[in-house]
């Protein structure tokens with residue numbers, strides 16, 4: 665049962681501040697500053713927030729600043745909020761310094777359940793009571809991660825997509841011990857911060873989009889493992905095919921059109937029986953050394969000499985072009 669009280673935590677060691685209105689948030693903390701945490705930092709900076717970041721890796725600050733610098737040209741192209749600046753990023757020496765004055769916390773540490781449990785408990789202890797803490801987890805239900813926290817009522821999942829500074833979607837869902845008001849608050853906050861939010865009523869492992877992505881990835885790995893398709897062919901099959909439609913119309917409505925004038929009903933009558941044909945492999949393939957090496961080598965081949973930085977720049981421009989072409993370029997979000 666979700667907690668129904670919105671009373672702040674009772675831990676007296678923790679400063680108590682009222683939860684601000686989502687539109688009044690000025691300072692955000694990002695804990696864990698790798699690919700996703702760094703992407704969040706870039707997003708919040710571009711939206712005009714003060715950002716405090718903490719990551720235990722010795723090279724984390726340099727890595728984070730490189731990521732923000734690499735993202736900034738794309739963010740300038742789509743428009744910055746008034747006052748937005750990379751100078752408004754503070755990298756702190758401790759987790760406590762990052763979150764002690766935060767009005768919202770985004771956790772983006774490695775996807776390991778024990779680590780998430782311990783870290784969320786630490787964040788819960790160090791963050792002013794009532795302030796919402798969101799996890800970027802790709803698939804763990806919050807109910808499994810909030811077990812060690814003293815005030816789990818303000819812990820939510822806020823699942824982004826890479827890069828969080830360009831892909832609009834965030835999936836928001838609470839756990840068994842999350843207060844419904846924290847879920848509502850987080851959804852509203854992300855919207856104010858320029859994201860497109862799906863608020864889920866119930867916990868589903870992998871949420872919505874990763875459950876779909878994983879099905880596709882599993883099939884791709886089977887094809888590489890069995891020598892049925894190369895990495896390059898798999899990627900082209902999407903970018904030259906269904907991916908073009910998916911950028912503006914999801915798989916369900918796209919399939920409805922495959923039924924012609926009969927729409928989805930005809931589609932189901934026509935292709936429904938073939939759902940049972942052995943096109944897909946329901947179990948994940950064994951990620952053994954040979955498959956690992958084949959996938960890595962295939963990606964190197966498909967990169968055609970482009971570095972990761974080249975591909976990041978290409979992807980960022982591609983996402984901006986698609987968003988612009990489909991009228992969904994996020995506003996500059998003057999808050």
Ligand SMILES: NC(=O)c1ccc[n+]([C@@H]2O[C@H](COP(=O)([O-])OP(=O)(O)OC[C@H]3O[C@@H](n4cnc5c(N)ncnc54)[C@H](O)[C@@H]3O)[C@@H](O)[C@H]2O)c1
Nearest residue numbers: 696697698699700701721772773774775800801802824826
């Ligand atoms: N990569 C993606 O496409 C993607 C997309 C959506 C969500 N996510 C989720 O985001 C989270 C981060 O993934 P990532 O891809 O950025 O990983 P990453 O490896 O790029 O970054 C993880 C960062 O966490 C830091 N870290 C290690 N221990 C920590 C601790 N105890 N406390 C705080 N930080 C710690 C590491 O130094 C590193 O900088 C994961 O939960 C992942 O599932 C990833």
